[in-house]
Amino acid sequence: MSAVQKLWIGQDLAERIGQHGAETYPYECCGALLGRDASEEAREVRELFPLVNRREDSPRNRFAVTAEDVLDAEKAGRVAGLDVVGWYHSHPDHPARPSEFDREHAWPWYSYIIVSVQSGEPKEMTSWRLNDDRAAYSVEEIEVGRHAQA
Amino acid sequence: MAIKVMIPTPLRVYAGKRDSAEFSAATVGEALGHLTKEFADLRKHLFTEEGKLRSFVNVYVNDEDIRYLAKENTPTKDGDVVSIVPSIAGGC
Numbered sequence: 736m737s738a739v740q741k742l743w744i745g746q747d748l749a750e751r752i753g754q755h756g757a758e759t760y761p762y763e764c765c766g767a768l769l770g771r772d773a774s775e776e777a778r779e780v781r782e783l784f785p786l787v788n789r790r791e792d793s794p795r796n797r798f799a800v801t802a803e804d805v806l807d808a809e810k811a812g813r814v815a816g817l818d819v820v821g822w823y824h825s826h827p828d829h830p831a832r833p834s835e836f837d838r839e840h841a842w843p844w845y846s847y848i849i850v851s852v853q854s855g856e857p858k859e860m861t862s863w864r865l866n867d868d869r870a871a872y873s874v875e876e877i878e879v880g881r882h883a884q885a
Numbered sequence: 886m887a888i889k890v891m892i893p894t895p896l897r898v899y900a901g902k903r904d905s906a907e908f909s910a911a912t913v914g915e916a917l918g919h920l921t922k923e924f925a926d927l928r929k930h931l932f933t934e935e936g937k938l939r940s941f942v943n944v945y946v947n948d949e950d951i952r953y954l955a956k957e958n959t960p961t962k963d964g965d966v967v968s969i970v971p972s973i974a975g976g977c
Contacts (some may be wrong), residue, residue: 763976763977765973790974790976793976796976796977797974797975797976798973798974798975798976799972799973799974800972800973800974801972802943802950802970802971802972804973805970805971805972805973806970809894818894819894822973824975824976826976826977827977829977833975834975834976834977836974836975836976836977837975837976840940840941840973840974840975841975842893842895842896842930842941842971842973843895843896843898843899843930844894844895844896844897844898845895847975867926868929869929869930
């Protein structure tokens, strides 16, 4: 990737991600991003598929989506004519920056949206893609309200 | 034994955008070995530096998770489908 990748998402979907994080606070929320690659440089999120955080043992600072959840998200995508293009989760009272744990467990190609939820209020939202060498992430620039041509 | 390996979406960029590949393999381990030999860039996303399958990589033979079978020694036969399905994890 030579240019910064862009992630297009509607205002309503961006707000719903923040709202999900507020609802589950102080625990992490998670869900799938359903959409399409609009061009070489831009990916569009068209729908969300909210999920249950399966890390019941440590939900304040960890989230997990099982293989079965992934298959459910892919099925929902197929029904809607969309791909699973990534995942969102919240960082309760932590910055919207990928942690080392995030990096160790990440898959390439997916967009990872992180929303920081401070004292129950959704704040900054960022998006990231794991680099090919797994050593670091690249920022994905979120453009709220931008859509691909129909 | 001719088997089909299904490639999950996030790894297709490293496999020429293919969603599957066919190999002759007697075990799951052999099949994954062929896969990562043909598409070398896949390897680091499936295996640790020590050569173990990463914890968030789930492998099925037909619909059975290999963790409940013989793991990478699980035998495969003609027509079997080996699927690689992600788990997703992270946190602050």
